[in-house]
Amino acid sequence: MKQIGLHGRGGQGVVVAGEILAQCYFDSGKYVQFMPSYGAERRGSPSHSYIRTDNNKIYQRYEIEEEDISVIFSLSVIDTAKLRENGTLIINGSNFKVKEKKIDIYTVDANAIALSLGLGSPAIPIINTTILGAYCKVTNDFSFDILVNAIKSKIDKKADLNIEGARLAYDSVRYL
Template sequence: MKEIRIHGRGGQGNVAAAELLGHAAFTDGKYAQSFPAFGAERTGAPVVAFVRLSDRPIRVRSQVYNPDVVIVQDATLLGVVDVLQGLKPDGLVIINSSKNPQDLGLTTSAKVMTVPATEIALEVIGRNIPNTTLLGAYAAATGDISEHALLEAIQERFGTRGREVNARAVQKAIEYVNSHRTVMVTGTGKKMAGPTRPAFMADTVTGPGTSRYTKTGSWRTFRPVFKYERCTGCQICATLCPEGVIYTAEKKKMMVDYDYCKGCGICAAECP
C-alpha cells in the first residue's frame, strides 16, 4: 500500500488533488482512499489531505502518519508545518518551488524533487492553483498512476475550459520531471509515533488579540504595492480590506502591514 500526504493552503485545491489522485488510481484498477483534514480558517490557511493506494482492499481509516510520498503545494509551509513528519526514510518529497532541492535546507534521507508548479499554473491556468501540476509531477516521478488515468479524472471533474488548461498543466509537469532528476538530501527525517492525546489548558485565561501572533503574510502569492503618485487617499482599499491591514500613516500616506496581508487582491480590484 502506498500512502501519500498532501500539504497546501486553503484555495490551492488540496482536497481536489487528493480526490483526483484517488480517482486516477481507481481508473487504473487500484483501490483508493482520499480525505482531507482542515480547520475553520479561510483561504491561505494550512490544509492537509491524505491518500492511500493499494492493489488490495484498504482497511485502514486513520490519517496518514508515515507517508511514502509527501506533496507540498506551497513552499512557504516549510517554515510553518513539519511536512517531513513521519516520512519514510526511502520516501519522496515533491515540493512546489523553483529552487533546487538542496537549496531548501531540508533534513531528510528521502528523495526531494522540486517543480515550479506555481509558475506552470499561472502560465497555463492563469491562477495559483498548482494541484494538477503537482499531480502530473507525482505521476511522472512514481508511476503509481498513469497519465491517461489522471487526464480522465480531470475530464470528469472540470468543465470545458478547466479540462483543457489542467490537462496542459499535467503534461507540462510531466515534461519537466522527465527532464530533471530528483536530488538526494542527506540526513535523518523526523518520525511520528502516532496520534497523541490533545493538550488542554486548565485554570488559565486566554487573553484577547491572540491572532496577532499568527502572521499570515506568508499565505499570499501576490503583494499589493501603492502607486503614491496616483493615490487619492480615498481609503476605499482600507475600508474593504477583509483583514484590516491597510492604514493611513503620516501625511495621509496609505500603508500595508505585510506581516498579515494575505494578498487577496480586493484592494487592487476596488481601487478607483
C-alpha cells in the same frame, strides 16, 4: 499499502488534487481511500489531503501516520509532512539548493506553469492538476492518460488548460 500526503494552503487545490489522485488510483484498479484534512479550512490556511492505496481493501479509519510520498504545494507547510525514512518528496518550487539529503526529492515550478496558463491568481496560483503531472512522472503509478481522464471527470472549467499544466509539469519535473 502506499500512503500519500498532499500539503499546501487553502486555495491551491490541495483537496481537489487529492480527489483526482484517488480517482487515478481507482481507475488503475487499486483500492483507494481519500481523506481531506478537516477543521476550519479557508483560503490561505494550511490544508492537507491524504490517500491510502493498496491492492487489498483498506480498513484503517484514522489519519495517516507516515507518508511514503509527500507532495508539498507550499514550502511554508513542509514541516507538516510526515514523510517516512527514504520516502519521496515532490516540491512545488524552483532554484533549490540542498547541502545533503537522505531522501529522493523532486521539484517542479508548478506556480510558474499554472500562472502561464491563467490558473488561479499570482497571490494563489491553483496548482492541483499541474503538480499531479509531476506526481505521475515521478511515481509512474498510473499512465498520463489516466490522469487526463481523472482531471476531466473532476474539473468542469478550463479542463484543457489543467491538462496542459499537468503535461508541462510531467515534462519539466526534475530530480534534485
